[in-house]
Amino acid sequence: MLEVNNLMVFFENALALNGLSxxxxxxxxxxxxxxxxxxxxxxxxxxxxxxxxxxxKEMRKGGQRITVYGNIIYDGxxxxxxxxxxxxxxxxxxxxxxxxxxxxxxxxENFKIAGYLRSKTEVRETMDxxxxxxxxxxxxxxxxxxxxxGGEQQMLAIGRAMVVRPKLLLLDEPLLGLSPxxxxxxxxxxxxxxxxxxxxxxxxxxxxxxxxxxxDRAYVVENGMLTLSGTGPELMNNPxxxxxxxxx
Amino acid sequence: MKKRKERIDRGIKVRSTDIFAxxxxxxxxxLALPRLLPIVGCLMLPIVLGVYWQKVLLSxxxxxxxxxxxxxxxxxxxxxxxxxxFFGVGAYCAGVLNHYWGVSPFITIPVAAIAGGLIxxxxxxxxxxxxxxxxxxxxxxxxxxxxxxxxATKIFGGTEGLxxxxxxxxxxxxxxxxxxxxxxxxxxFRRMLDSDYGLVLKGISDNDRSVINAGINIYWFKVQSLFIxxxxxxxxxxxxxxxYMFVGMPVFxxxxxxxxxxxxxxxxxxxxxxxxxxxFLLVPMSExxxxxxxxRIVLYGVFLVVFIVALPEGIFHYxxxxxxxxxxxxxxxx
Numbered sequence: 213m214l215e216v217n218n219l220m221v222f223f224e225n226a227l228a229l230n231g232l233s234x235x236x237x238x239x240x241x242x243x244x245x246x247x248x249x250x251x252x253x254x255x256x257x258x259x260x261x262x263x264x265x266x267x268x269k270e271m272r273k274g275g276q277r278i279t280v281y282g283n284i285i286y287d288g289x290x291x292x293x294x295x296x297x298x299x300x301x302x303x304x305x306x307x308x309x310x311x312x313x314x315x316x317x318x319x320x321e322n323f324k325i326a327g328y329l330r331s332k333t334e335v336r337e338t339m340d341x342x343x344x345x346x347x348x349x350x351x352x353x354x355x356x357x358x359x360x361x362g363g364e365q366q367m368l369a370i371g372r373a374m375v376v377r378p379k380l381l382l383l384d385e386p387l388l389g390l391s392p393x394x395x396x397x398x399x400x401x402x403x404x405x406x407x408x409x410x411x412x413x414x415x416x417x418x419x420x421x422x423x424x425x426x427x428d429r430a431y432v433v434e435n436g437m438l439t440l441s442g443t444g445p446e447l448m449n450n451p452x453x454x455x456x457x458x459x460x
Numbered sequence: 461m462k463k464r465k466e467r468i469d470r471g472i473k474v475r476s477t478d479i480f481a482x483x484x485x486x487x488x489x490x491l492a493l494p495r496l497l498p499i500v501g502c503l504m505l506p507i508v509l510g511v512y513w514q515k516v517l518l519s520x521x522x523x524x525x526x527x528x529x530x531x532x533x534x535x536x537x538x539x540x541x542x543x544x545x546f547f548g549v550g551a552y553c554a555g556v557l558n559h560y561w562g563v564s565p566f567i568t569i570p571v572a573a574i575a576g577g578l579i580x581x582x583x584x585x586x587x588x589x590x591x592x593x594x595x596x597x598x599x600x601x602x603x604x605x606x607x608x609x610x611x612a613t614k615i616f617g618g619t620e621g622l623x624x625x626x627x628x629x630x631x632x633x634x635x636x637x638x639x640x641x642x643x644x645x646x647x648x649f650r651r652m653l654d655s656d657y658g659l660v661l662k663g664i665s666d667n668d669r670s671v672i673n674a675g676i677n678i679y680w681f682k683v684q685s686l687f688i689x690x691x692x693x694x695x696x697x698x699x700x701x702x703x704y705m706f707v708g709m710p711v712f713x714x715x716x717x718x719x720x721x722x723x724x725x726x727x728x729x730x731x732x733x734x735x736x737x738x739x740f741l742l743v744p745m746s747e748x749x750x751x752x753x754x755x756r757i758v759l760y761g762v763f764l765v766v767f768i769v770a771l772p773e774g775i776f777h778y779x780x781x782x783x784x785x786x787x788x789x790x791x792x793x794x
Binding site for chain 1: 464465466467468772773778792
């Protein structure tokens, strides 16, 4: 479904991704494990196309020059140069790091903004599905998103990405700053949405422990390069992973 | 083989950032040139230029001061649309002192600068807690309000204004006074923005809550920044009062609010030097375009738009980057 070939991204002279290649097959949950500054967010931004927007903005104001090499193939089509909004129409939806919600709008309004591309009935259906995935959100429908707790904001963020009806859902650190209990709820929800609506998921995370049991396959990223890959159980039993990413 | 453009510091920049700067003339000139250029330029220009352009130079310097004052406020997170308030209050302070009590310009100008700064700070004290567009709106409205108050109550000469101010002794005193002040303000406040104090001000515009968390009362710092910016603006107003020998309602005109912003944006906000450079480009250009009559504003507007679209970082940032860094093509390994 998604194929990333030999991706290199430079932020001015700093190399963020160094020849990274990976593959996501239809219906899978793929994990991307890596520590800080490994290049997870850069990969997410590149796949979702946000980096094209960043590049133009930086170029205009004479800031950092961003260079991207390599290509991204989605459903057999090269989308390396496709604009981010076009990629959303093709079905690639990113939920960015750190609760990317509209803090001044209510929960319902947040969903409605996200569902701009879809018809009203579709949005209502998906919203019902999202509310079954995240029951706590039902009570908070009319509250301003900025006043939700961290976990609720993350649920809202994933829900918002859902309302766009993605084929490939990119989740950038969905468990960031959540308690173990909340993490479990979010993980369960991600597994649920993958099982029930068949959405392919690519998610990145720093800690391997909550993520590895749920994923079909996972890649380990270090300094912009892939160091390990394998199925969830394989990586679970890998001593290096245990030492580095289990956070014991 | 794939290539990409690399941007790195010039060798001379790296060498001249520490004590090795003293090792050769080339490094010393590299360091001194950007500082000497504006000083020599400002001091030489009045001698070189004719009478008409000397007058233009006065208003260039005034707009440069207003642009610096706007930039300092913008650095503190307060985007002002009312530089005319500072200008006008300073102008009226000097005018009233000179007209009613006959105080000499050498006393009225500094007094008006300080008092004008204080009065502007008092005016804006209630809206200090507002951020963004709300603060801008209030600063835009106050000068317009003051004009109407003067018109309605006929204080300070009403619509006719006050005339017959004492002029400054000679045109050379005039021009070197404003040039001296411009250079002092430019270099001192640039130094201030680089100091720890300036970092606090910049921090307020970046993330005010984090500044509060550092145990700093941001409102007190905002008041100080407002006073500094107000004083600079009030000084230029007081100075112009004595140059025109007149003060009246036109001192609150919108030009004094808009042109400084344009100058700061074209020159490059955040550096003060950019604001000055912008004023030195825009004001003479608007004078030079006078030959086009009605089309002048159109051409001026087109120039501004082209500039903002093509070079949004501002001229100063661009020149600075080219001065310190160079670019070359390098091969991407793999």
